[in-house]
Amino acid sequence: MKILVIGGSGFLGRTYVKEAMERGYQVTTFNRGRSGTDVPGVEAIRGDREVRADLERLVEGRTWDIVIDTSGYVPRVVGESARVVSGHAPTYVFVSTISALKGFPDEPINEESPELWDCAPDAEPEDGDYGTLKAGCERAVEQGFDGTVLIIQAGLLLGPHENVARLPWWLTRISRGGRVLAPGDPGMPMQLVDVRDVVTFSFDQAEKGVADRFVVTGPAGNATYGELLGWCKEATGSDAEFVWVADDFLTEREAGLFVELPLWLPASMGSFWTAPTGRAEAAGLRARPIAETVRDTWEWLRQIPEDQRVYGTKMVHGMAPERERELLAAWEARSA
DSSP states (O other): OEEEEESOSSHHHHHHHHHHHHTTOEEEEEEOSOSSOOOTTSEEEEOOTTOHHHHHHHHTTOOOSEEEEOOOOOHHHHHHHHHHHTTSOSEEEEEEEGGGBTTTTTSOOOSSSOOBOOOOTTOOGGGSOHHHHHHHHHHHHHHHOSSEEEEEEEOEEESTTOSSOSHHHHHHHHHTOSEEEEESOTTOEEOEEEHHHHHHHHHHHHHTTOOOEEEEOOOTTSEEHHHHHHHHHHHHTOOOEEEEEOHHHHHHTTOOEETTEETOOOGGGGGGGOOOOHHHHHHTOOOOOHHHHHHHHHHHHTTSOGGGOOOSOSSOOSOOHHHHHHHHHHHHHHHO
């Protein structure tokens, strides 16, 4: 089979490429060459998906069996890509997010008839937030591509090559040891998924020509925050001592949800970790234990010197050491 991956050098796209090559597929990648290096062995086409001429050059004389779109965030841009590759492949896989579902995470998701946020298929970047624009991207693909469309509404992805620095930041911080600020409730149930399991599920469905949309994440409660940090400590062999600091204390001091303290949400926002996965599981989704994901991510990360761990994102995740020391001191003073 021949596969086109729009993207292909970052975290998610790279995982699609590696899985495709392990399956013996011929892989073409299309990207600007700025976010990372391509996996050796691919046909790498340089170009910008926002430039019509680059897209036309990409498809000239080429056909594929499956197109995987891992880098679509603006509906107008995604729609243009879908229209240009239409006729050059029978199947288009668009990687979206559960954040595209209307009401998420405050309202329950209806898997059987999911409703998307309101967003036009030709929307521009200023027309909504991340989840809203992803909803518009889904509509853009469905309207612009003449063929089978498979939409993967992915949950929170972890795994080797993660370039958002959520799990890599925790692994790096915990590997240093000492007293570690651990946010919130260690028993807080989470819902995480290994990027490799999402990719495997995507290919399995695409190979069968499935036209559908699936919420694809791990089972609810497949880790607690305490277990996640404990697995990081075990994987790194650290002597870290966790100091669990209450949600209200952190919110009062404007500690950054999800960003400054990666993956942390107060207990009041726990519904974020309860997306339904029944349809995907019935279709064959299998999620590996997150402890395995943590170990494999550390095995990848430990090969990179700490001062060279540069992540391909504009948003810097993690807490500065001086900020951590300040919050720990304030917490201990309050608890004295």
